[in-house]
Amino acid sequence: MEFLGFLVEVLLFALGVYLYLFSRGFIKIKDEERQAKATAFREQNGLWMRFLGLALAAIMGLNVMLHLRMLLS
Numbered sequence: 001m002e003f004l005g006f007l008v009e010v011l012l013f014a015l016g017v018y019l020y021l022f023s024r025g026f027i028k029i030k031d032e033e034r035q036a037k038a039t040a041f042r043e044q045n046g047l048w049m050r051f052l053g054l055a056l057a058a059i060m061g062l063n064v065m066l067h068l069r070m071l072l073s
Contacts, residue, residue, distance in 0.1 A: 002067075002070075002071060005067065006064070006067050006068075006071065009060055009063045009064050009067055010060075010064055012056065012060045013056075013057055013060035013061055013063075013064055015056065016052075016053050016054070016055070016056030016057030016058075016059075016060055017053070017057050018053075019049055019052060019053035019056065020049075020050060020053030020054055020057060021053075022038075022042065022049065022053075023042060023045075023046045023047075023049035023050040023053055024046075024050065025039075025042060
Protein backbone atom coordinates (compact mmCIF):
# COMPACT_ATOMS: atom_id res chain seq x y z
CA MET A 1 0.00 0.00 0.00
CA GLU A 2 2.96 2.29 0.60
CA PHE A 3 4.01 1.94 -3.02
CA LEU A 4 0.57 3.07 -4.21
CA GLY A 5 0.91 6.26 -2.17
CA PHE A 6 4.39 6.76 -3.54
CA LEU A 7 3.11 6.29 -7.09
CA VAL A 8 0.40 8.90 -6.54
CA GLU A 9 2.99 11.35 -5.21
CA VAL A 10 5.23 10.79 -8.23
CA LEU A 11 2.29 11.28 -10.61
CA LEU A 12 1.27 14.53 -8.89
CA PHE A 13 4.89 15.71 -9.03
CA ALA A 14 4.93 14.97 -12.78
CA LEU A 15 1.65 16.85 -13.18
CA GLY A 16 3.15 19.89 -11.45
CA VAL A 17 6.21 19.81 -13.70
CA TYR A 18 4.01 19.41 -16.80
CA LEU A 19 1.79 22.31 -15.73
CA TYR A 20 4.82 24.54 -15.21
CA LEU A 21 6.37 23.58 -18.55
CA PHE A 22 3.06 24.12 -20.34
CA SER A 23 2.63 27.55 -18.75
CA ARG A 24 6.13 28.52 -19.91
CA GLY A 25 5.44 27.34 -23.47
CA PHE A 26 7.90 24.44 -23.58
CA ILE A 27 5.17 21.90 -24.41
CA LYS A 28 4.35 22.04 -28.13
CA ILE A 29 1.35 20.53 -29.89
CA LYS A 30 1.71 19.30 -33.48
CA ASP A 31 -1.80 20.30 -34.60
CA GLU A 32 -1.65 24.03 -35.45
CA GLU A 33 -5.28 24.75 -34.53
CA ARG A 34 -4.92 23.14 -31.10
CA GLN A 35 -1.55 24.89 -30.67
CA ALA A 36 -3.21 28.26 -31.31
CA LYS A 37 -5.92 27.49 -28.74
CA ALA A 38 -3.31 26.36 -26.22
CA THR A 39 -1.27 29.51 -26.78
CA ALA A 40 -4.33 31.72 -26.25
CA PHE A 41 -5.23 29.80 -23.08
CA ARG A 42 -1.65 30.03 -21.82
CA GLU A 43 -1.53 33.79 -22.43
CA GLN A 44 -4.69 34.32 -20.38
CA ASN A 45 -3.89 31.89 -17.55
CA GLY A 46 -0.10 31.55 -17.61
CA LEU A 47 0.63 33.36 -14.36
CA TRP A 48 -1.53 31.27 -12.05
CA MET A 49 -0.60 28.06 -13.89
CA ARG A 50 3.08 28.85 -13.38
CA PHE A 51 2.63 29.41 -9.64
CA LEU A 52 0.38 26.37 -9.25
CA GLY A 53 2.82 24.16 -11.18
CA LEU A 54 5.78 25.33 -9.11
CA ALA A 55 3.93 24.91 -5.83
CA LEU A 56 2.63 21.45 -6.72
CA ALA A 57 6.05 20.30 -7.94
CA ALA A 58 7.81 21.66 -4.85
CA ILE A 59 5.38 20.14 -2.36
CA MET A 60 5.19 16.79 -4.11
CA GLY A 61 8.96 16.72 -4.64
CA LEU A 62 9.42 17.10 -0.90
CA ASN A 63 6.80 14.40 -0.26
CA VAL A 64 8.52 12.03 -2.70
CA MET A 65 11.87 12.63 -1.04
CA LEU A 66 10.46 12.02 2.45
CA HIS A 67 8.52 8.95 1.30
CA LEU A 68 11.65 7.49 -0.31
CA ARG A 69 13.58 8.11 2.90
CA MET A 70 10.86 6.32 4.86
CA LEU A 71 10.73 3.37 2.46
CA LEU A 72 14.51 2.90 2.43
CA SER A 73 14.93 3.02 6.21
